[in-house]
Amino acid sequence: MFAKVIIDQDAKALDRVFEYVIADGQDIAVGMRVFVPFGSRILQGFVVDISDSCEFDKDKLKSIISPVEDFSAIKPEMIELKKYMSKKNHLKLASVLRLFIPAEMRDGRVKELFERVYEFVPENADLVGKRGAKQLAAIDYLKEKGRATSKELAQFGQSAIKALVDKGVLRIEKRQVYRKPFALQENCKRVELNDSQKHAVETMRQNKTYLLHGVTGSGKTEVYMHAIERVLLEGKNAIMLVPEISLTPQIMSNFKSRFGDDVALLHSGLSAGERFDEWKRLFSGQARIAIGARSAIFAPLDNVGIIIIDEEHEQSYISESNPRFDTHDVAEFRARYNGCPLVLGSATPSIESYEKAKNGVYQLVELPVRANGRELPAIQIIDMMNEIRTGNSGMFSNQLLADLANVVNNKKQAMIFINRRGYSSFMRCRDCGYIAKCVDCDVSLVYHRQDNRLKCHYCGKQFKVLSRCPQCGSENIKHGAVGTEQVAAKLAEYFPDVKILRMDNDTTSTKNAHQKILSEFKNSLPGILVGTQMIAKGHDFENVVLVGIVDADQSLYHADYRSSERTFQLITQVSGRAGRSVAEGKVVLQSYSPRHYVYKFAANYDYKGFFRKEENIRQVAQFPPFTRIIRVLFADHDEEYVRGLLKTCYYKIEELKSVYGDEIIYLDAMKSPIKRIQDKYRYQIMMRLKLEHADEIEEKVFEIVDKESKNAVFFEINPQNLS
Numbered sequence: 137m138f139a140k141v142i143i144d145q146d147a148k149a150l151d152r153v154f155e156y157v158i159a160d161g162q163d164i165a166v167g168m169r170v171f172v173p174f175g176s177r178i179l180q181g182f183v184v185d186i187s188d189s190c191e192f193d194k195d196k197l198k199s200i201i202s203p204v205e206d207f208s209a210i211k212p213e214m215i216e217l218k219k220y221m222s223k224k225n226h227l228k229l230a231s232v233l234r235l236f237i238p239a240e241m242r243d244g245r246v247k248e249l250f251e252r253v254y255e256f257v258p259e260n261a262d263l264v265g266k267r268g269a270k271q272l273a274a275i276d277y278l279k280e281k282g283r284a285t286s287k288e289l290a291q292f293g294q295s296a297i298k299a300l301v302d303k304g305v306l307r308i309e310k311r312q313v314y315r316k317p318f319a320l321q322e323n324c325k326r327v328e329l330n331d332s333q334k335h336a337v338e339t340m341r342q343n344k345t346y347l348l349h350g351v352t353g354s355g356k357t358e359v360y361m362h363a364i365e366r367v368l369l370e371g372k373n374a375i376m377l378v379p380e381i382s383l384t385p386q387i388m389s390n391f392k393s394r395f396g397d398d399v400a401l402l403h404s405g406l407s408a409g410e411r412f413d414e415w416k417r418l419f420s421g422q423a424r425i426a427i428g429a430r431s432a433i434f435a436p437l438d439n440v441g442i443i444i445i446d447e448e449h450e451q452s453y454i455s456e457s458n459p460r461f462d463t464h465d466v467a468e469f470r471a472r473y474n475g476c477p478l479v480l481g482s483a484t485p486s487i488e489s490y491e492k493a494k495n496g497v498y499q500l501v502e503l504p505v506r507a508n509g510r511e512l513p514a515i516q517i518i519d520m521m522n523e524i525r526t527g528n529s530g531m532f533s534n535q536l537l538a539d540l541a542n543v544v545n546n547k548k549q550a551m552i553f554i555n556r557r558g559y560s561s562f563m564r565c566r567d568c569g570y571i572a573k574c575v576d577c578d579v580s581l582v583y584h585r586q587d588n589r590l591k592c593h594y595c596g597k598q599f600k601v602l603s604r605c606p607q608c609g610s611e612n613i614k615h616g617a618v619g620t621e622q623v624a625a626k627l628a629e630y631f632p633d634v635k636i637l638r639m640d641n642d643t644t645s646t647k648n649a650h651q652k653i654l655s656e657f658k659n660s661l662p663g664i665l666v667g668t669q670m671i672a673k674g675h676d677f678e679n680v681v682l683v684g685i686v687d688a689d690q691s692l693y694h695a696d697y698r699s700s701e702r703t704f705q706l707i708t709q710v711s712g713r714a715g716r717s718v719a720e721g722k723v724v725l726q727s728y729s730p731r732h733y734v735y736k737f738a739a740n741y742d743y744k745g746f747f748r749k750e751e752n753i754r755q756v757a758q759f760p761p762f763t764r765i766i767r768v769l770f771a772d773h774d775e776e777y778v779r780g781l782l783k784t785c786y787y788k789i790e791e792l793k794s795v796y797g798d799e800i801i802y803l804d805a806m807k808s809p810i811k812r813i814q815d816k817y818r819y820q821i822m823m824r825l826k827l828e829h830a831d832e833i834e835e836k837v838f839e840i841v842d843k844e845s846k847n848a849v850f851f852e853i854n855p856q857n858l859s
């Protein structure tokens with residue numbers, strides 16, 4: 137027999153299948169990882185096919201050395217998925233296959249954990265003499281229990297146990313133990329579904345994609361749980377994706393208390409051992425619900441009965457580092473392969489998804505009201521220019537300060553949202569305009585007061601704070617726009633006796649930090665939680681009655697066709713944190729351009745109105761979803777090399793214009809907005825295509841770029857982030 141093997145290496149030259157002989161008696165199956173001879177080395181590979189004939193000269197083929205594990209880590213569905221993804225996203229075969237198994241498995245870092253179990257062998261009981269009191273006691277103990285762990289038997293002393301084993305009265309067995317990343321928390325109350333929730337659960341059962349549009353607090357999680365419950369009863373399994381780690385503690389405790397050990401958690405915050413064990417529990421069918429961030433879409437479950445993507449509009453569902461892929465595509469593939477429903481849930485669906493629902497590609501299901509019958513919190517827009525005119529140049533409006541004081545007096549809670557971490561966004565010399573920048577990246581540094589350092593948010597490098605300008609010597613240094621750290625510090629000045637917590641990338645880098653901050657906040661009355669978009673999603677705190685959005689415009693003026701959409705989503709999501717329980721909620725939204733249409737629609741929770749406006753703008757301006765954007769990003773330490781590559785590719789791509797004419801709406805080559813990251817120079821080709829022949833053109837562009845380049849290229853479709 138012959139095996140087709142994909143070598144687990146990055147080199148472009150190895151990005152194809154290689155054939156190997158399966159020796160007689162060798163137990164090799166499709167999907168197994170194997171050791172193979174390659175040149176003078178021994179490498180690992182994935183068996184993707186087995187057949188009784190070969191394409192290459194049979195006598196020149198080498199044999200597989202041995203399997204890496206004794207099971208097929210890659211299941212048949214995933215072999216098909218690999219074909220689909222590598223073609224659709226122009227990815228290397230090995231890099232796709234790697235997504236399907238825990239990284240720890242590849243470098244052999246994780247060991248499965250086993251414990252010793254001692255089993256009583258009644259036939260040999262007579263072999264114990266009359267004198268070993270401890271041995272006799274141990275036997276009595278085991279007669280009752282049948283088997284015990286070494287910990288349980290420790291009371292009888294090691295030598296007694298050893299003697300019993302030597303005599304054959306005890307038999308040692310190995311039993312696999314799984315590391316559990318999550319302890320069961322509070323019990324989750326069972327609620328009766330309301331009519332729209334029932335309707336949603338009843339509807340979403342066919343082999344289709346559903347867009348579940350439910351306002352914040354409409355009880356989507358409860359709908360997911362009921363749908364999953366049904367699927368389990370049918371004997372099938374479920375995958376549920378949530379956008380970020382910040383969500384996991386709450387979602388997990390809900391799911392764990394409902395489904396117990398059927399749930400496995402997959403995300404990057406786990407230790408290597410935990411992640412591997414959770415994967416293994418899913419793989420072996422011991423766990424039947426996979427929950428996690430993006431990568432959980434690759435959960436090794438068979439017979440999937442439902443796939444749910446919560447907060448489907450979230451950017452984090454698109455992988456921006458290699459291998460680049462969109463979780464929606466993968467989910468779509470797996471749902472069709474398994475013949476099951478795919479549910480996309482959100483209070484603010486992406487324009488792309490809602491457009492598809494409008495056109496009948498997805499089926500729209502709505503949850504129009506909050507599950508507890510409460511109104512959505514009123515959003516008050518504050519004109520910050522007006523504050524300045526009336527003499528308030530601080531970061532908080534008088535209204536926000538008054539409302540905060542109220543919250544504090546009533547021993548309630550507030551969340552303050554600011555989408556920038558650190559203390560201030562940059563340091564600039566007022567006299568000569570010098571801005572402190574990272575030496576490796578073309579970005580300005582962010583001041584972090586706690587460590588008194590300037591930090592680069594792109595590569596993590598840290599620098600000394602400027603006390604005088606290195607260019608002109610002036611001591612007149614100005615701070616840029618405020619970040620979470622400064623907001624928290626200022627609030628502490630206004631409210632010295634109130635617990636003020638901060639949640640952003642800086643405060644949550646250690647394991648379980650999210651959970652600690654959130655549970656501390658839960659117990660702080662009064663309390664204020666300051667944070668980036670991490671606080672915008674999913675949290676359900678009953679005492680939060682006020683949400684403050686310090687600088688709503690921040691996401692609005694990015695040179696990006698999605699900036700309005702993103703701003704609308706953020707406002708809706710953060711606002712949704714207020715007034716979720718008994719007390720009425722309120723939102724104070726501060727803006728320097730309060731008349732922008734985004735704010736009007738957001739303040740009225742008018743998603744449909746916003747969608748129509750945005751749809752119209754995109755259609756007229758020819759942006760996605762009505763066109764397709766391709767960005768080819770070239771990045772390398774050698775600037776001459778990338779520039780050369782850019783030029784060569786650009787001229788070849790330009791020739792496509794003679795064939796496709798005005799189907800190519802836009803084509804240009806340029807420096808990327810951030811010209812250098814981690815000392816790699818960045819150049820790009822941007823193009824915008826009409827949809828009709830977009831697939832065809834995309835394929836040709838890829839061929840051109842692939843032929844010219846080595847490893848310096850990233851290929852992105854409708855990129856989320858244009859930096």
Ligand code: ADP
Nearest residue numbers: 327328329330352353354355356357358507676
């Ligand atoms: P969403 O994810 O849509 O924002 P959640 O799923 O977090 O909303 O639900 C909001 C709150 O409403 C939760 O506290 C949940 O327990 C509660 N809830 C959900 N469904 C019902 C229901 N049918 N009756 C009463 N409360 C419900």
Ligand code: ZN
Nearest residue numbers: 565568605608
């Ligand atoms: Zn200066």
Ligand code: ZN
Nearest residue numbers: 574577592595
């Ligand atoms: Zn940097």
